Amino acid sequence: MATVSSSTHCCSSSSAYSNSSSIGFHQNHTNIPFPVLSPKRLGSKNVSLQSKRSPFHNVILMQDGALAAKVAGVKNEAPQKKLEDGLLPVAPPEEQKLPIDLDVNDDNSTVSITVVGASGDLAKKKIFPALFALYYEDCLPKHFTIYGYARSKMTDAELRNMVSKTLTCRIDKRENCGEKMEQFLKRCFYHSGQYDSQENFVELDKKLRDHEAGRVSNRLFYLSIPPNIFVDAVKCASLSASTSDGWTRVIVEKPFGRDTGSSAALTKALKQYLEEDQIFRIDHYLGKELVENLSVLRFSNLIFEPLWSRQYIRNVQLIFSEDFGTEGRGGYFDHYGIIRDIMQNHLLQILALFAMETPVSLDAEDIRNEKVKVLRSMRPLRVDDVVVGQYKSHTKGGVTYPGYTDDKTVPKDSLTPTFAAAALFIDNARWDGVPFLMKAGKALHNRRTEIRVQFRHVPGNLYNRNFGTDLDQATNELVIRVQPDEAIYLKINNKVPGLGMRLDRSNLNLLYKARYSKEIPDAYERLLLDAIEGERRLFIRSDELDAAWALFTPVLKELEEKKIIPEYYPYGSRGPVGAHYLAARYNVKWGDLGVDE
Ligand SMILES: NC(=O)C1=CN([C@@H]2O[C@H](COP(=O)(O)OP(=O)(O)OC[C@H]3O[C@@H](n4cnc5c(N)ncnc54)[C@H](OP(=O)(O)O)[C@@H]3O)[C@@H](O)[C@H]2O)C=CC1
Numbered sequence: 001m002a003t004v005s006s007s008t009h010c011c012s013s014s015s016a017y018s019n020s021s022s023i024g025f026h027q028n029h030t031n032i033p034f035p036v037l038s039p040k041r042l043g044s045k046n047v048s049l050q051s052k053r054s055p056f057h058n059v060i061l062m063q064d065g066a067l068a069a070k071v072a073g074v075k076n077e078a079p080q081k082k083l084e085d086g087l088l089p090v091a092p093p094e095e096q097k098l099p100i101d102l103d104v105n106d107d108n109s110t111v112s113i114t115v116v117g118a119s120g121d122l123a124k125k126k127i128f129p130a131l132f133a134l135y136y137e138d139c140l141p142k143h144f145t146i147y148g149y150a151r152s153k154m155t156d157a158e159l160r161n162m163v164s165k166t167l168t169c170r171i172d173k174r175e176n177c178g179e180k181m182e183q184f185l186k187r188c189f190y191h192s193g194q195y196d197s198q199e200n201f202v203e204l205d206k207k208l209r210d211h212e213a214g215r216v217s218n219r220l221f222y223l224s225i226p227p228n229i230f231v232d233a234v235k236c237a238s239l240s241a242s243t244s245d246g247w248t249r250v251i252v253e254k255p256f257g258r259d260t261g262s263s264a265a266l267t268k269a270l271k272q273y274l275e276e277d278q279i280f281r282i283d284h285y286l287g288k289e290l291v292e293n294l295s296v297l298r299f300s301n302l303i304f305e306p307l308w309s310r311q312y313i314r315n316v317q318l319i320f321s322e323d324f325g326t327e328g329r330g331g332y333f334d335h336y337g338i339i340r341d342i343m344q345n346h347l348l349q350i351l352a353l354f355a356m357e358t359p360v361s362l363d364a365e366d367i368r369n370e371k372v373k374v375l376r377s378m379r380p381l382r383v384d385d386v387v388v389g390q391y392k393s394h395t396k397g398g399v400t401y402p403g404y405t406d407d408k409t410v411p412k413d414s415l416t417p418t419f420a421a422a423a424l425f426i427d428n429a430r431w432d433g434v435p436f437l438m439k440a441g442k443a444l445h446n447r448r449t450e451i452r453v454q455f456r457h458v459p460g461n462l463y464n465r466n467f468g469t470d471l472d473q474a475t476n477e478l479v480i481r482v483q484p485d486e487a488i489y490l491k492i493n494n495k496v497p498g499l500g501m502r503l504d505r506s507n508l509n510l511l512y513k514a515r516y517s518k519e520i521p522d523a524y525e526r527l528l529l530d531a532i533e534g535e536r537r538l539f540i541r542s543d544e545l546d547a548a549w550a551l552f553t554p555v556l557k558e559l560e561e562k563k564i565i566p567e568y569y570p571y572g573s574r575g576p577v578g579a580h581y582l583a584a585r586y587n588v589k590w591g592d593l594g595v596d597e
């Protein structure tokens with residue numbers, strides 16, 4: 001029989017919070033090695049396993065129960081259908097999660113999560129719902145408290161009412177949903193205060209202590225506020241509301257500055273009060289399922305890694321498009337623009353993960369070391385290799401969609417790009433000469449984020465004449481669709497069945513919703529859980545940030561100083577044609593234009 005774990009919780013294991021010391025925050029030095037892994041996180045109902053917390057140290061390959069059992073060192077009785085009559089195995093065991101170091105049943109410690117800026121858009125839209133999802137899945141510790149903190153006057157009941165409107169249960173998990181929501185809301189409280197008032201944070205500290213009731217206190221602050229008040233809030237939290245016997249961590253939302261100088265200044269200011277390992281700079285794209293899967297795809301499939309270089313890859317495309325404008329966020333957006341909003345962080349992070357060398361291990365620092373190396377190997381981006389655009393009003397089907405500058409919070413003469421395309425290069429042995437093309441835009445014809453890998457032509461292809469003159473039509477393309485309809489598909493050439501010899505391009509398609517019955521968790525769930533567990537792999541280290549800004553700052557400066565006029569494109573279109581000329585300069589065609597895109 002399989003080992004029966006003592007816990008039924010999704011995220012339970014022994015506590016082994018990571019240690020750090022700081023100027024403002026006190027840290028404990030508890031480090032219990034080899035926590036028991038939760039069965040659900042392992043993906044098999046009745047498996048327990050001892051492991052140090054390190055992602056993937058004990059990755060279980062879900063496709064094959066026997067292999068999973070072998071890796072885990074136990075007999076795995078996960079349901080599995082035999083490969084009879086060419087049938088595929090049934091859907092894989094419930095869930096694949098990573099080894100963790102959080103004991104959700106620990107009676108002696110508490111985690112207090114303070115959402116700073118709780119009255120705001122992100123808190124309502126993402127943070128509270130993600131916390132509820134974690135609670136629903138039994139991933140939060142037994143003793144936890146959530147505090148909303150903001151200047152708005154609100155009672156606990158009003159906060160609960162506000163939060164309750166945004167909570168949902170997963171489609172595939174609705175059991176006791178209402179009851180769970182009620183229980184969750186009872187653990188949510190509110191404290192009204194200024195972001196720069198130590199006195200107000202002292203009051204918060206007192207309330208947190210009351211809830212912690214003498215247990216070891218661990219505190220997570222989520223800064224969901226505009227960046228100009230990050231440092232004030234960190235200072236007050238640090239000096240007046242940090243824990244004295246557990247850990248204190250701070251999740252910082254982007255933007256982390258707007259160029260090299262301001263980012264360095266922000267880091268320096270934060271480090272007056274925090275150690276680097278207490279700062280969790282969030283890039284929510286790193287928490288997306290398909291981005292998380294990138295390393296698995298690459299490093300655990302023999303067929304991909306040998307092809308992952310200039311030898312076989314012609315170009316790589318990182319594409320982000322949204323089918324809505326800056327509605328409601330124009331004020332913020334105008335100060336940043338699409339390059340800072342999407343490219344310098346989300347797309348560049350994906351690029352770094354895509355292009356990095358094999359890390360020594362899957363530990364956070366090993367991965368981040370490799371990502372930094374890629375970023376530092378990148379050729380300085382030239383303004384000639386950037387195209388910028390801005391959406392304008394467009395009427396379609398009797399509906400008029402507003403232009404960017406129609407937003408009341410945006411200056412009428414704003415030149416801020418809402419679209420950009422860029423050609424980037426990594427000057428290292430693996431990627432020398434391979435264009436990495438990025439494009440990102442708002443108010444385009446669809447909402448989609450994807451990575452497209454276009455492979456080289458087959459040398460001396462026997463079937464060349466079947467493809468006509470356009471050999472690009474015949475090259476393989478790997479598409480990793482991050483969202484929506486998460487999928488990984490590979491375009492291959494195939495013979496159309498029949499007596500003749502006609503080829504077409506078909507997809508080997510791993511469409512997640514067809515393959516996996518489980519709903520994909522929101523990125524914020526994964527990242528919040530990681531922050532609670534002290535897992536830093538998916539957060540941005542300061543040297544990564546420096547390297548990312550070093551790449552984009554000169555171009556941003558030039559675009560702004562020269563007041564480069566963006567190419568205007570209609571709301572709902574495919575964006576400026578300049579993006580095609582840019583790609584053509586490097587002999588590339590954007591992959592998202594075809595009929596089978
Ligand atoms: N919203 C989103 O989709 C995303 C947001 N982010 C980032 O997350 C953070 C929060 O975003 P979001 O919730 O949209 O921000 P909001 O503008 O909604 O601000 C959050 C809260 O901060 C307080 N606040 C707002 N402006 C000021 C100000 N000038 N001075 C002091 N307090 C202020 C308000 O609370 P009160 O008045 O009650 O104190 C407000 O409810 C930002 O850093 C943003 O860049 C990142 C990715 C996506």
Ligand SMILES: O=C1O[C@H](COP(=O)(O)O)[C@@H](O)[C@H](O)[C@H]1O
Pocket residue numbers: 284322341342
């Ligand atoms: O960080 C940001 O991301 C959102 C897009 O996030 P998604 O998870 O919905 O794809 C974007 O709309 C916003 O402008 C940007 O600040």
